[in-house]
Amino acid sequence: MNDMQTITGTVWAVFGHRFAIDGKEGRILADLGPKGAEVIAIAHGDTVTITGEPKPSEIKVTLITLKDGTVCEIAWPPKLHTEKANQTPADPAAVLAAVKAEGYAVAGEPRRKPKHFEIVGAKDGIRHEIHVELYGKIRTAKPLAA
Structure with missing residues (x-):
């Protein structure tokens, strides 16, 4: 398993259960998964901190914190x-x-x-x-x- 990565930034686009954030690392695509998107709403302009497993094209989010302090853990089903x-x-x-x-x-x-x-x-x-x-x-x- 890859190391976990934590990134803070501003949401600049939302695509279903994926969203893009702009932070000091640049623009990064994050994936909440369909189940994660059901439990937490992300909108353009939100400031978020995400932790997840980096993949070649995105980060699979396992923990997300909104600016208001809302924290949500996201469990990915095993393949x-x-x-x-x-x-x-x-x-x-x-x-x-x-x-x-x-x-x-x-x-x-x-x-x-x-x-x-x-x-x-x-x-x-x-x-x-x-x-x-x-x-x-x-x-x-x-x-x-x-």
Whole structure:
């Protein structure tokens, strides 16, 4: 996990659950997340102090303090598929086994994507594109056009 960063500045733009602040570090994009935006209202011109995890393009805010002293903690949900993927290496054999266990006739090899595999399989006479987590759990199966 990256180090936390604290920044104080003035809100100069709001974009849904994201907002931009202008402080001594320059202009920075901050993300409250949809749940965070439900519990605290940010408006243009507000002075805020944020603490959060810096990402390449923004800061994921975990604590925000408004000029009037209002403080709000923001809890980010864990990314389960990423945590499970980090615990278990990507396993094409597990992907094939999971797809076959669900009754699909597999057509071809699993194609690796950054966070999942894709594979084509047929079930009940219908071909599907199947997305499978790196550790072998089926995420989605969508029918392909004939």
